[in-house]
Amino acid sequence: MAEAPDDIQALIDLMARLPGLGPRSGRRAVLHLLKKRGLLMRPLGQTMLAVAESARDCLTCGNIGTSDTCPICASEKRATGEICVVEDVADLWAMERTGVFRGRYHVLGGTLSALDAVGPEDLRIPLLEHRIGDEGITEVILALGATVDGQTTAHYISDRLSGHEGLTITSLAQGVPVGGELDYLDDGTIGAALRARRAL
Amino acid sequence: MAEAPDDIQALIDLMARLPGLGPRSGRRAVLHLLKKRGLLMRPLGQTMLAVAESARDCLTCGNIGTSDTCPICASEKRATGEICVVEDVADLWAMERTGVFRGRYHVLGGTLSALDAVGPEDLRIPLLEHRIGDEGITEVILALGATVDGQTTAHYISDRLSGHEGLTITSLAQGVPVGGELDYLDDGTIGAALRARRAL
The missing domain is CATH 1.10.8 (Helicase, Ruva Protein; domain 3)
Structure with missing residues (x-):
C-alpha cells in the first residue's frame, strides 16, 4: 500500500x-x-x-495578461518609441516594479543558446524587428542578464538591428549594485564599474 | 500599475x-x-x-483519507492490538514507507506545548484513551520526535495510560542512524546509543 x-x-x-x-x-x-x-x-x-x-500571451510583446494585447501594449501612454528587450516575463515584472521605464517591452522568451539549440526564430527576434518599423521605435534597450548567453543574445540583436536608420541600441549600465560593498564584489563587476566611471 | x-x-x-x-x-x-x-x-x-x-480526517485515528474511516482503521489485518502514536500525518506516512509496522496509528495533530497553549484536549489524547479499551489494545508505541516537546508529550501520555492493566507502553529506540558516522553525530545520540548497547 x-x-x-x-x-x-x-x-x-x-x-x-x-x-x-x-x-x-x-x-x-x-x-x-x-x-x-x-x-x-x-x-x-x-x-x-x-x-x-x-491567461493569454500578448501577441505583440509576449507579456502575460488576460487578452491578446497586454495592458502595456494597449496603453497609448507607453508609446514612447522605446522598447525594452527582456528575457522573460519575470524580468518584465522586475522592470515594472522599479517604475523607472515608461515605454513598452519585448519578451524574448529565453536567450540564444548553441548548446540548447535555441536560435533567433525561437526567440521572437523577427517579431521585434517588425515592431521597430510598425511602432516607430527610436530606442531599443537591451535589458538582458550579464551572463554569457545573455550577452551573446544582446550582441546578436544589436548586430541584426544595426541596419535600421535612426535607431539607438543601448544596454543596462554595469557597475556596483545599490548597497553593494566593494569587498564582496567580484573583480569583473569592479572592473566594469571602474571603466564606466562618471564625473561627479 | x-x-x-x-x-x-x-x-x-x-x-x-x-x-x-x-x-x-x-x-x-x-x-x-x-x-x-x-x-x-x-x-x-x-x-x-x-x-x-x-479529503477526510479519519474520525478514529486522524489519518487523512477519502472517507470517515481511513483504509488502515478499516482493515481487519491491521487490528494487531498495537497502536503507533505519531505527531502528524507526515510521520504516519514516513512509518508506512518503512513497511515495518503492521498495526494501527493514532495521529495526535501536534505536541503538548505550554508556550503555544496546546493541552491534552487539543491533541486527541482522550480519544486515544478510549481506543485502548474499545479496540483491545495491548501495546502503545510512542513514535514522537526526539525534541523537548515530543518527549514531554511522550511522558505525559505514558503517565496518563499507566493505569491500564496489561498495556505495554514503548517508544522508538534511540541510537546511531543507519549510515551514520560517529564523527558527525552529536554527543547526545552517541551517549544514548552507548547506554542502549546490545549484545551481538
Whole structure:
C-alpha cells in the first residue's frame, strides 16, 4: 500500500514539479494544504484554474495578461518609441516594479543558446524587428542578464538591428549594485564599474 | 500599475503561503505554471480542488483519507492490538514507507506545548484513551520526535495510560542512524546509543 491515498499522491507529484520544490517539500506543501482545505487549498485550486483559463500571451510583446494585447501594449501612454528587450516575463515584472521605464517591452522568451539549440526564430527576434518599423521605435534597450548567453543574445540583436536608420541600441549600465560593498564584489563587476566611471 | 495582472498576483500571494515558499519563490512557481498552463497548471488546479472536496480526517485515528474511516482503521489485518502514536500525518506516512509496522496509528495533530497553549484536549489524547479499551489494545508505541516537546508529550501520555492493566507502553529506540558516522553525530545520540548497547 502506498502511504498516501492516490489522489493526494497525484497532487504531491504535481507539486513536486514546481521550481524550488521536490518530492519532500512537495509533500510538506500538500500536508499544509490538507490542514487548510477551506482557507487555502480550495481558493488556490480555484484561482489556479481561473488563471489557467484566462491567461493569454500578448501577441505583440509576449507579456502575460488576460487578452491578446497586454495592458502595456494597449496603453497609448507607453508609446514612447522605446522598447525594452527582456528575457522573460519575470524580468518584465522586475522592470515594472522599479517604475523607472515608461515605454513598452519585448519578451524574448529565453536567450540564444548553441548548446540548447535555441536560435533567433525561437526567440521572437523577427517579431521585434517588425515592431521597430510598425511602432516607430527610436530606442531599443537591451535589458538582458550579464551572463554569457545573455550577452551573446544582446550582441546578436544589436548586430541584426544595426541596419535600421535612426535607431539607438543601448544596454543596462554595469557597475556596483545599490548597497553593494566593494569587498564582496567580484573583480569583473569592479572592473566594469571602474571603466564606466562618471564625473561627479 | 501592479506588475502582474490581479488574478495572477492573487495566485502568487496564495502560493507564497505554502511552507518553504515566499513571495519571490511563489512568483517563480507561478511563472513556471504560466508557461505550462495546459500540462501542469490546469491538472494541478483540478487535482487540488478534487482533493479539497474528497479529503477526510479519519474520525478514529486522524489519518487523512477519502472517507470517515481511513483504509488502515478499516482493515481487519491491521487490528494487531498495537497502536503507533505519531505527531502528524507526515510521520504516519514516513512509518508506512518503512513497511515495518503492521498495526494501527493514532495521529495526535501536534505536541503538548505550554508556550503555544496546546493541552491534552487539543491533541486527541482522550480519544486515544478510549481506543485502548474499545479496540483491545495491548501495546502503545510512542513514535514522537526526539525534541523537548515530543518527549514531554511522550511522558505525559505514558503517565496518563499507566493505569491500564496489561498495556505495554514503548517508544522508538534511540541510537546511531543507519549510515551514520560517529564523527558527525552529536554527543547526545552517541551517549544514548552507548547506554542502549546490545549484545551481538
